[in-house]
Amino acid sequence: MSETETFQIPIEAAELYESAFVPAFFSQWAATLCSAAGVAPGRRVLDVACGTGIVTRTAADQRATVTGVDLNEAMLTVARRVRPELDWRQGNAQALPFDDDSFDVVVSQMALMFFPDPAAALAQMARVVVPGGTVAVMVPGALDRQAAFAPFVAMAARHAGPQAIDLLTAYFRCGDLDELAGLMGAAGPDVTEQRRVDGIYRAPSVDAFVTTEVESTPLVERMSAETYQQIRDEARTVLAPFTAGDGSVAAPFEANLVVAVA
Numbered sequence: 081m082s083e084t085e086t087f088q089i090p091i092e093a094a095e096l097y098e099s100a101f102v103p104a105f106f107s108q109w110a111a112t113l114c115s116a117a118g119v120a121p122g123r124r125v126l127d128v129a130c131g132t133g134i135v136t137r138t139a140a141d142q143r144a145t146v147t148g149v150d151l152n153e154a155m156l157t158v159a160r161r162v163r164p165e166l167d168w169r170q171g172n173a174q175a176l177p178f179d180d181d182s183f184d185v186v187v188s189q190m191a192l193m194f195f196p197d198p199a200a201a202l203a204q205m206a207r208v209v210v211p212g213g214t215v216a217v218m219v220p221g222a223l224d225r226q227a228a229f230a231p232f233v234a235m236a237a238r239h240a241g242p243q244a245i246d247l248l249t250a251y252f253r254c255g256d257l258d259e260l261a262g263l264m265g266a267a268g269p270d271v272t273e274q275r276r277v278d279g280i281y282r283a284p285s286v287d288a289f290v291t292t293e294v295e296s297t298p299l300v301e302r303m304s305a306e307t308y309q310q311i312r313d314e315a316r317t318v319l320a321p322f323t324a325g326d327g328s329v330a331a332p333f334e335a336n337l338v339v340a341v342a
């Protein structure tokens with residue numbers, strides 16, 4: 081199967097992403113990214129790996145002319161349902177379906193770490209932006225800087241073995257800020273800003289936190305029910321500093337932002 085075929089997710093998962101994870105996590109970064117990228121009325125903005133479209137919508141609300149592109153049809157179906165009037169396209173970040181110099185601003189939020197070849201994707205972003213245009217990416221920061229996720233992954237690895245580290249840390253793969261800026265510079269554009277941005281990852285409960293982190297990876301199929309229960313139990317202790325009286329979790333989350341001019 082092609083990359084496009086293997087990557088598809090069910091529509092229910094895309095709807096859950098929009099109803100639960102966008103408000104709890106993804107929406108908080110969009111305004112910062114748009115502002116750092118210089119999104120403004122009339123600018124042609126491309127949102128790469130737009131998902132259900134939170135950044136695209138934010139740019140549209142600032143009266144930019146927007147296009148959202150994503151590999152995943154289910155994500156785009158939800159994006160179209162929420163904002164049918166905007167331009168949504170199916171396409172691969174590593175082979176963007178746009179002519180050279182088509183946009184004034186290219187942004188990508190919380191996605192670069194999932195691409196098999198992040199450098200190729202940055203080169204594509206540089207290709208489709210006009211000379212003098214802006215490319216800005218936001219990704220999760222390094223695991224060892226995440227006050228809640230680092231001890232959680234270490235605890236899971238104690239129970240499930242070192243395989244847990246690889247499986248639970250794919251999200252933090254582009255976490256080295258200098259390396260990310262270096263990758264952007266190597267793709268062509270001149271880096272004008274690189275910084276860390278503080279945010280919060282919210283979950284309704286410790287159990288929900290564990291379910292999301294473990295069951296969105298193949299780790300859940302590679303450990304026994306007993307091991308999974310041990311992880312669930314100890315997560316209550318590890319996440320206690322971030323758990324409120326009503327049981328909800330508010331975990332600090334650090335992101336990396338890199339802005340460059342083509």
Ligand SMILES: C[S@@+](CC[C@H](N)C(=O)[O-])C[C@H]1O[C@@H](n2cnc3c(N)ncnc32)[C@H](O)[C@@H]1O
Pocket residue numbers: 102106128129130131132133134135149150151152155171172173174188189190191194195196
């Ligand atoms: C965590 S979501 C982030 C979505 C959105 N940017 C947001 O902030 O809500 C990652 C997105 O990357 C998309 N994606 C992964 N690999 C891709 C690729 N090679 N080309 C385009 N989109 C891709 C997924 O379909 C998914 O929608």
